[in-house]
Amino acid sequence: MIAISHCSKSYPSQNGEPAIPVLAGLDLTINDREFVCVLGPSGCGKTTLLRLLAGLVLPDAGELTIDGRPITGPSPECGLVFQDFALLPWADVLANVAFGLEVRSVPPAERRARAQALVDAVGLAGFERHYPRQLSGGMQQRVGLARALAVDPAILLMDEPFGSLDSQTRRALQEDLLRLHHQNRKTVVFVTHSVDEAVRLGDRIVLLSARPARVEEIIEVGLPRPRPDDLGTSPRFVGTKEYLWKRLKRQAAAGTGANVI
């Protein structure tokens, strides 16, 4: 279980200007095996929240804990998927997927086997020897996903992973993610600014306010898993989306100085 209490974070700004507060007194609890989508206007601090959970930065105030233990740095319990893929351009697909395993000193034979299994699971069988520049965006992100899953983390942290993909590829990857999640439920914290994506994927949606961010509202999605084929037209799906849209528009109209959607 992930617990965030009274978390605040500011980014020091250069040139003597005051620091920019990004998160202010944020409280949130995420239960095991939950798929939580973090939604909010652009620039509201969603990525910062994820980086705090990943242990890449420390909070200015407040506490973040995993199962009661405070987060002091990157931990093997978390696997990270990046928006811009962050693949090693000089390594092939298999080596990229095996990266986390190598870092954890898993012996080569086991590394290769686990990496291969995941390459197959994300649908890239046959591309093991390819280099990132030879792959499309969608394929590259599959590698990113495989890499994060290879270390078998309890928690998956995903930072707008499909944000730089075209809408068709995006849908395909969303379905793949749902399928993988159904096979092996992990705790997922999924940052996005797409309302459609949030409702499609999540069990709960955390709506953040504009900067400095707090939790505005938490919405229970309540759609069945596995997601039915007619999800797109289901009244609850459409209704939830509409509701979220209105909330976001109201946030923007309230004009707290954050970006308009």
Add this chain to the structure above:
Amino acid sequence: MPGGRTASRRSGSGAMTRRVVTRTAWRVASLAVLLGLWELAGRTVDTLLLPTASATVGALWHLAGTREFWSALWISHQAVVIGFPAAAVLAIPAGLALGRWTALDRWLDVHLSMLLVTPKSAIMPLIVMALGLGLMARGVTVFAFAFPVMVATTRAGLRDIDGRLLEMARAFGATELHVWRRILLPGTLPAVATAVRLGLAQAIAGLVAVELLLVAVGLGHLILTFQADFDAASVYAVVCVVAAEAALLIRVATLAERRIGAWRGDAVHT
């Protein structure tokens, strides 16, 4: 359909060959024109100043038969063989260190900048004062010429590595050793290849400088002797040899560089 496809593929490769042929034709033609003009100029102007192309070729031919020429070549190359690898062995790790540890770089950057800007030729008298006129001094000169540019290029290559990759590695719990093995070293390798190429060019420049300006041995000595004898054709011949060798070595280095940087995809175009 299949017939159409093979037809277009055939004409595709045909167009490619045609392009290469045209390109070579243009180059050969322009070279011929250039040599022709040179020959003409040589014949009309006083040959003491401007030897003809044919005279230069003749001098080159004659030179290749003398013992002096080959021993000069040998002497000159010794300095490069000593100075350049030494410079590479020290400069590349230095560049990596400066690129990785910005605290170190903040202190040393200004000195590197000054070194890059300094005319190394003017340092040569100091080297000779300290080490005399022998091979050691020449080797150190070559070292001094090649060292700064290799440091700077390597450093730039390391800085060029996407910071997101380093963050990714941190997120996965990579140690410093891992980061070097899997990210920094493979990522900087193309830049190191470039550094070697640029360093080699500078090493040759250093060699030429020390032999023409300070310690007349080897090829520099040959040039100066021919100059004193008013043997312009032989001067030109030796100049051509040096220029050609430099061009050849750098060309080889460039090809190696392209090979090494293959994973970049974008990188070294013609």
Add this chain to the structure above:
Amino acid sequence: MSSDAATIASTEPAGTPGGATGQDWRPRAASLLGALVIWECAARLLASPVLPPASAVLAALIAMTASGEILGNLAISLGALTIGYAAAAVVGVGVGAAMGRFRPVEVILEPYLNALLASPALIYVPVLFTLFGATRLTQVGAVFLHTVFVITVTTQAGVRNTSPALVEMAAAFGATERQIFWKIRLPEAWPFVMTGLRIGVPLAVKGMVNGEMFIAFMGLGALVQTYGGRFEPDRVLAILVVLILVALAGTSLLDAVDRRIRRPA
């Protein structure tokens, strides 16, 4: 060759683009000062004939300035430097632009440019000497040859770099070739051209020194040879300081010119 231009640019002394910011100069100045102190102490301790302390170099500099040696030779050197550099800039930008713009020109000239870039410019100075003797022309030629090839290749990269999409857009709006040149090709190429010109300054200084050391007649390079031969390292180092300052001054001047040109109309 565009990667060459990029590589050349990356080795350019840092901190100078756009001038040092407020943050930049403090650690640099501190580092220089620290180095000077270390130099002074080490030189005094070692008492080596080859490494005079910084104070001795300063004294030599003052003495030579007072005697007029420095200024006299500097004037001579700067003359050849400015003419050679200006010629290299004009020819380099012109030829580089032609190469970047017109494929046939590029095809023909590229092998020569590559060979010339690879070979040390100093090797051609004996050729100049056989043609023109120990004259100003040889001197200017030395500066020219050291500088022109880099300026050519960076300009070529810049002009070649023009985004075809923008050119197409302009053409669609009915722009003439001349308008396209001034409004799109030139502004897009400008940073590259500027980089080449900036790097050209220390190269020109090197060419100037090489040429002068070769002819060993007059100018700062000749002075280096003289004092080198007399085993006076403090004087040699003093002249070196002057040379470095000349290079830095030239680069700063160019930066100032660049800022002026780029100031929004």
